[in-house]
Structures are given as structure tokens and as C-alpha cells.
Amino acid sequence: MTTGTSENTGSAAAVTSSELLSVVASRELAGRRTVFAGIGLPTLAASLAHLTVAPGLEIVYESGVCGAHPSHLPETIADAVLITGAEAVIPMPTLFGSVLQGGHIDVGFLGAAQIDKWGNLNSSVIGDWHHPKARLPGSGGANEVMANSREVFVVMRRHDPRSFTEELDFCTSPGPDRALADGIRPLGAGVTRVITELGILAREGVGEELKLTALHPGVTAEDVKAGTGWDLQVADDLSVIEPPGDAELALLRDDVDPERVYLR
Amino acid sequence: MTTGTSENTGSAAAVTSSELLSVVASRELAGRRTVFAGIGLPTLAASLAHLTVAPGLEIVYESGVCGAHPSHLPETIADAVLITGAEAVIPMPTLFGSVLQGGHIDVGFLGAAQIDKWGNLNSSVIGDWHHPKARLPGSGGANEVMANSREVFVVMRRHDPRSFTEELDFCTSPGPDRALADGIRPLGAGVTRVITELGILAREGVGEELKLTALHPGVTAEDVKAGTGWDLQVADDLSVIEPPGDAELALLRDDVDPERVYLR
């Protein structure tokens, strides 16, 4: 691996935001067995992890595909290339009921329009639900992924106070703290990693706020605090993230997404 | 069809108990679309009805087979010959959940060790459940067939006061009257026909006792009352059952069960 930063190293000079986020997310999957992932960055991260830090990793898709062996990089979670040659394609009641709610997923990947300090997520509306400024797609399976995965990774392309907000406009997918307050016993830890272009926020479980634990080279804690809409806690042992290495980038570019479907 | 009785007509002279019960039961299926049937007499009755009074009849088996086209008469509800060439084989959760509990079954066939005047059935124990004189197989799917079929036909090989009893030793599969008393809303009518070698007892639904409605030729209402452990009501318009006709017997013997697997 290189030791340079994404700004100043030869091969990494052209590291895109997608590549950076994918590589960093992939490393966090070390040792995990099952990941529930959507298409895009989560697929890239999981596929790269499969080639590096988590060789036994299985990606389970929301569409019901387990053990996919696609001939081409899939463009959607239901891409026909995910089905042909897969190890199993299971009905949605089994996928959501027995696999996800049954507790077989180690890491769920989610995105969101807004996240708060407890890792609660909003993917429903901006503004008031009844008269929204912007109607977003909604939960899909996100509420279930949050409720039933052992932990959840969030990859956020934007790190700004509108997305990292003190108060969500609407909570679509609550973490375990909110679940407990509602009298419902959660299975997992909720969001444990938030990966952005500025760094990594982390928490381990119930009762813990997201805390800044790692920075990309050249980014300061103050930069991240400025991009965060709440008074962000900073870890004492704040570390610097190793930039994407040559080996990681080569795998990502040559093996995982050679057609650069997502590595735009 | 012949008009003679099973005792005195040429071709019907050899009518066995199984043939008699099958033919009489088949007639009661006129116009029904779906029947949930076990192997043995119910299969014979349903298969014969399919060839006579209910050409659109579908037999659904407890094992999950729908639209069977067996090459040989099946020996069990799960006989391999029922599966090969069937229109559908569905998982048990779908069979019991969506098909049976979902309300798709017009007639369920059940047997029992004991039946009472409300059509409640015992197939669990003779004697006290905790210290039974005889442990019987139990519900299987009988409790569900009773709870979820529009109506239930019972074929009883024995018509005696031990089987037709004032008080069940144990109620495995209750009719709708008992369900209502327990605060549960039943779907169907419960037992509507009980077919025996003496005649037919019938009731239409909630609040009605089984009543003797038809006799085989040569049998008197007193015979049936003597074989029944409660004070049996007798219909005013008590009819005489047409004995199995030549056409029915020919179909049963030549087409339905040519190897006489059940027509012993």
C-alpha cells in the first residue's frame, strides 16, 4: 500500500470520491460474513472487501439474491445478471422475514438524506411529511435493515450540516435508542460507521453518539465539525485514514468495476 | 343408474362398504370447486365426483400438491406419483396459510375417532389426555381443516355410540359453535355431512345439531338412533339414499381405483 495521501501520490492522484469511499468502507467490513447491500457504493465496497479483508463475505441483495456471480457489474439490485448463476434466489417474504429479521445479516448498508447524532436516518421527506418540500423515495427496506442488522454502515456523499443534522425532518429508520424509547427491543447496534469524504464517524451501540474517529489526510477535526449540524464529539485517539492503496485501487478499477459503472 | 339397493341388485350385490361410502360422499360434492382431502375414502369420493357431479373439482392435498395427475392411485397424501405431473407443489406454509386459512377450500374431508352432535371431532385420545387409554395420532391438519374450510364432510366407518358420542373425551377439532364460545370467529360451517353405512347426518351451520336426513335402503331411523350416543334428531323429510349405480361403480372400480388399493 502507498503511504501518500490522495492528493499527492502517483497512482492515487486520480482517486475519485467514489473510489475513496468504496475503499474506506471495504476496510470496515473486515471479518464480516454477510452484508445486506444496495447497488452502487455498497456493492463496490463489499465486492472489494470480498477480494481483500473479508474473503468469505456474502452479499445479500434486497431483491432476494444470495451468492451472486454476475457476468457484468449490476446496474440495479435486481439486475438480471445478478440472478443468472446465483447460488440462491429467494422470495421476498423469506428474504425480509427469515434472513434479515431472522438476524442473519452482519452489516447493512444504508444511505439517507439526513442523519442525526444517534444514527437515526431520514429518507422520506424534507420538510413536513404532510406538506413536504421534497418527497424522497421513503423507507424501501431501510427501516428493516436498521432494525435487524447487527450493525449498519452509512456512506454519505455529502458531509454538510443539512445532511448531518441536529434534528431530522422525519425519522424513517430509527436506531436502537429511539426503538427502546418506543418500547421496542432492537436487535442490533444501529449505525456504527458513517463514511464520508471528510472522515469516519463511529459509535458502538445504544446510548452512544456518533463520534469522529478518523480523518482523511489533510482534513481537520474542525472541518468535520463545521460540516456537522450538531456539536460533534471527537475521539481522543483520532486517527488518519490510510489513503486508498495501489493494490486496492487496482482491484477496484480492474476487477470490481472495470466498466466504471459506479466509479464515475 | 340402478334403483335397487346394495343388497339386491345384480352389479351392486358386491358393493363394499368403501364403495358405498365413496359413492355417497362423491354425490355430496356436486358443484364444489376445491376439496382438501386425505388419502383413502376422501380421495376416492373426490376422484369419482370429478368424473361425475363436480367436473371442475380440484383436490388439494395436505402435503402441498394441487392439481395432481397421478399415474397410479396414490397410497399416501405424499405419494411420489402425486407430485410427478402435478400442476403445482407448494410449500406447507403457503398451503396451510394462504390456501387453507386463506379460505380457498370449499370442502374439507375429515375422519375422527369420536364426533358429537355439533360436529366437534376427537382424533387425539381415548380417555384422559394426560393418561390416555389410547393415544391416537392427533390433529395433523384436522384442526385447521375444520377451522378454515367452508364446510367439512366426515366419513365414519363405524356408526356406534362410542364413536357418535354425547361427550367427546377430547375435542381436537371444534366446530364453529365451540369456536364462538371461545371468542373466536370461525370461517365456515363446520361439519355439514356425516356419511356412514347407516345413512347421512347433516347440519347447515352454527347453532344446529347434526340431524339424520337420509337412510340407506333397509335401514331405519331407529337403527341410526341406536347407533348414536346422543338423542338424534330426525328430519321430517327423511329420504332414502339411492344405492350406488352401475355407472358410478364402473367409474370407481375401473377408472378411480382399478388396483383396489382402497376398495377393499
Add this chain to the structure above:
Amino acid sequence: MAVETATDKTMTMREAVGAYVRDGDTVSLEGFTHLIPTAAGHEIIRQGRRGLTVVRMTADIVVDQMLAAGCVSRLVSSFVGNSSAGSLGELRRRVERADPEPLAFEEYSHYGMICRYIAGAQRLPFYPLRSYGGSDLPGVNPAMRKVTSPYPGPDGESEQIYVVPPVNPDVTIVHAQRADRSGNTQVWGLTGVQAEAVYAARKAVVVVEEIVEDEVVRSDPNRTLIPAHAVDAVVVCPRGAHPSFAQGYYDRDNAFYRAWAGISKDKERLTAWLAEWVHGTRDHAEYVAKLGEEFWDGLAVGEAMSLPVNYGRRL
């Protein structure tokens, strides 16, 4: 043994929609990304149905089209987006600005929708699921309620769980690869929640790429996802799932998904699109022909045949 007396349930799409979709009905259209019954949605538009409640997990292009055509007054869904290819313009106008009229929206999550179908199929008064704890969804959707378990939880205390109510559509319409004439329907690839949606419905219409002989279906009874007894009408409609795909028949039209964001954002373009492609075609066969053979060649797929299994025969 049994004589063949299977009922022929085949009819045209026009006949099926005419017979089974009425103004004000609750209509479920299912197919999760795969086998979306688009052609059925288009025929509902052509026949000018009004006041429908549409139930669909992923409200996507076909729902946006039905909204734009004025067919829909209520939507029950768990994902209102154009896959990952942008927004649904008409849906956003309806929800954000009541333009041109309001849309009643019941928001669920995917599993909540699945559980509603299961409860509907299984005639259950409710279905429990480990979702929604702490979410704002129950606050805007009073159908999400809690039940206390009669068994102690892992900690010995009593345990609460959210439940959703059954949904029993007046009619469910699904698309599938093939069926026989009596409605035994075989699906492969992603099977979604179609079987449950069919069982939950009062009436069910199955739209298929092709009708096959009885022997084909019966050679593989485990492939029958929906048995004939649950089906009221069978409609043959090749390529009826476009722009979604039919595994083994044609691929997804990703370009159209991307284009829809732009078309639907502009009400005039959207209206023109509907006029040309839905109102301007007599039926789906015309729509398919209008797209042209060259277009369909671009979505063609090659062969990847399943290896057969032996069901066995008594010797």
C-alpha cells in the same frame, strides 16, 4: 384417472381490465423491479379508470404514469422513486403541491407491505414485524399499531411488537413468464411478493409472456408459484413488463428509466408521452411494434438454461 376438465381462463388485456378493474377499486400491481405489470397499467389508463387505490411496494414508472393519467386517488407504497434513476415527477407534484390534485399516501416500509400481503393472503387480522420501533412512520400512518406478546421476552419482561393490518385488494395483477390456460403460473428469477399479493386479492389477473402447454407446467410443478385455483384471468402479453425485464425473455430498459426522470419532470412532456405511447396505441402489441424490432434486439438475452431435475416415474 382424473379426466382433464381444466377451465380456460385466457382473455385479452382489454377484457381482463374491463372485467376486473372498476372505478374506485383497490388494485395491487406487484413485481419487484422484475416482471412489473406495465402493460396492465397502460390498459387501465386507456380504459380511463378513476379513483383507484393502488397498492404497490415500489411505486415507480407505471405508477407515475397512472397518476398522471388521473386514475389514482390513493397510493399505498413503501418506495416512491424511479429505481435509482431519479424522481417520479408526477408523484412529487401530487404529493408536494397537490398539483393537479392531492394524492392520499399511506407510507410503509418494504417488509410492512410484504406483511400486509401475507396477512391478507392468510386471512390474519394483523401481522407482527420487528420494524417501526422509534420511527416517525406510525405517527403518519395510524395503521401501524402495537401488540403485546403474551409470552415473556428474553429478559422475562413482557414484549411489544408493531403489527400491520392485512390488505385485500379487489384485484391483484402480476406479470409472469408463463402459465397454462387454467392459470398455473410459473415464475423464475426474482419472485418478489407476487404469490402473496395474488392470494390476498379477491380477484387475480396473471399477465404472461407466453401460454404453454399443460405438459410444460406439469414437468416442473415446483416452478408453479401461483396455482390455478388462485387465478381468475390469464392474459398473454409478450413484453408486457417493459421497461422492466422478464428473466430469460428480455432485459431491463435502463435508458428508459433514466429518461423518465426528465419526461416526468415536465408535465407537458409527460402528457405528450402518454398521448403517444398509451392513448396513442390500441393495445400493448401496438406499443411493442411502435418501439420496433431494432429496439427489442437491444434488450435481447442469450441462453442460460437450467439443468433439469428428475421428478421420477413409478416403474
Add this chain to the structure above:
Amino acid sequence: MAVETATDKTMTMREAVGAYVRDGDTVSLEGFTHLIPTAAGHEIIRQGRRGLTVVRMTADIVVDQMLAAGCVSRLVSSFVGNSSAGSLGELRRRVERADPEPLAFEEYSHYGMICRYIAGAQRLPFYPLRSYGGSDLPGVNPAMRKVTSPYPGPDGESEQIYVVPPVNPDVTIVHAQRADRSGNTQVWGLTGVQAEAVYAARKAVVVVEEIVEDEVVRSDPNRTLIPAHAVDAVVVCPRGAHPSFAQGYYDRDNAFYRAWAGISKDKERLTAWLAEWVHGTRDHAEYVAKLGEEFWDGLAVGEAMSLPVNYGRRL
């Protein structure tokens, strides 16, 4: 893209039972008439497990044998009979006369058992079902309880429904036609409740007629009833479901079912049978060999191949 790194989970039956079935465990053995995991039951007997709770919808010959061998102290079941071929002698002695010792028995109905597996698989605190209203079963089985629906019933009144609790076996053992080495398991013909029983369990052992190459499984992913992530061990054991059958592999041994009524009725004959056929064989291969080729010829089945379907390939 992804490199192949599938885990090889194959082991012998002796290893699998040794590793995953411990004294006092709750063991589910499923297979509804079809694919009954008899060979696994025999190995449990050989290894002398004690104090097991056996969970099985149809407690039939294999359960009677395990009872007779003294492995089982508690039975959870919905049908305790030898199919339609008579009684289970040992079970009746245990239940009716506590001979030679009592048997704790939790009685359910078939759907009650299915729902317990579903609840276990789906991590639900309970599962509702429209059974048991007015039955004496809840009186002898306090696990059957009632819940009031939070929604009004059809008549506007509140509605009650029975529920059953989840079952989460320590291990579930099922038999199947084939699997790959990592445990992707394909089943056809009657599929019973095997998938749910596996998902409900802490550990799962799949016994198969044959291991097939990855390409065979992957040529038909919809045939995979149990994905590898739910499987801990794969045991190859041809004819391991005898006297039940494996669709497409061998037929049911109806003669043995009929014989069992007589064997099991007489404790001495039963003990002798176990000594000869279970304790007297080192493993199932010996049991199979002891039955002899001529015997197996009598259960052979002919070919009835499924017609292939096209999963499609991107061109």
C-alpha cells in the same frame, strides 16, 4: 468479479451428529412424509444421545425408533402416528403407560407447528393463526394463547386470535436431494417446512442424496430452498431418507411402514430390530448395503425430467 471462496462444509454423518447434537438439545427433524432424515436419527441413536427434545410435525417411524433407543425425553409434534399404516408402538407405550419411562408431549396441530417454525425463523415473539378456537388443545398446551387484534373485526368489534410461540431448535436436520459443498441446498417435490425449520435453528445440518458441482446449483438458483448462509454442515448420505422417499431418487418403502406397526408393537422385536439395523450397522452405508441391491431395485424410479427454463445471459 468476485473470487470463489466458498467454504466447504461437508462432513460425515458421524462428525455432524457428533458436532451438532448434544445431550439435552432441542433437535428438529423435518421432512413431511418426503425426505425424512432417518439416517440422521439412526446416527443419533448410535451415538447414544440422551434427554433430547425432538421437534417434528409428523412423529413417525424415526421418532418411534429414537424413543425406543432412549434418546428422547420430550416430544413436540402435531401427528404421532405411523402415517396411515398403523400405530407407533413405542410412542404409545411411553404415552399411555409411561413404559419404560414417561414422555413429555407438547401437542400441536400441523399449522401450529408450521407457525412455530415461521416465528422462530423470523425472530417473532409469537405467530397468529386461525386455529384452536374451542379446542381442548390449549387446555393441555398452555403455550397456545390468545391475542386481541388492535384492529376491529369485520363486525366492528375487537377480534381475538390464538398465537403460538416461536421454536428455535438447537439444531435442525433435514434431508434433501442435493447441495453444493457450501450448503446451497436444492429440493424438489414436496418441500414441507424444511426451509423454515432450518432458519429457525441455531445450527443446521443438511443431509443430501448427492453433492453436486457449483454449476449445477447455479444453473437454477430458484431451486435453492436453503441458502448456504443458513447451513453449518452438509452430509452426503444416499438413501438416507429410507423408508420415506426422495423424489426422483427412490420410492417410498410402503412395506416397511406397514411392517413397523407389528415390529413396534412388540418391545422385544423392536429392540432386536434396533440392534440389527441401527446398532448393528456402523453407518448408513452399511444399512443400505445390508438391505441389498435387489431391495433397492424394487424402490427404483424411472425418469421424468423437468423441462429447462432460460435464465438468460447478457449478450
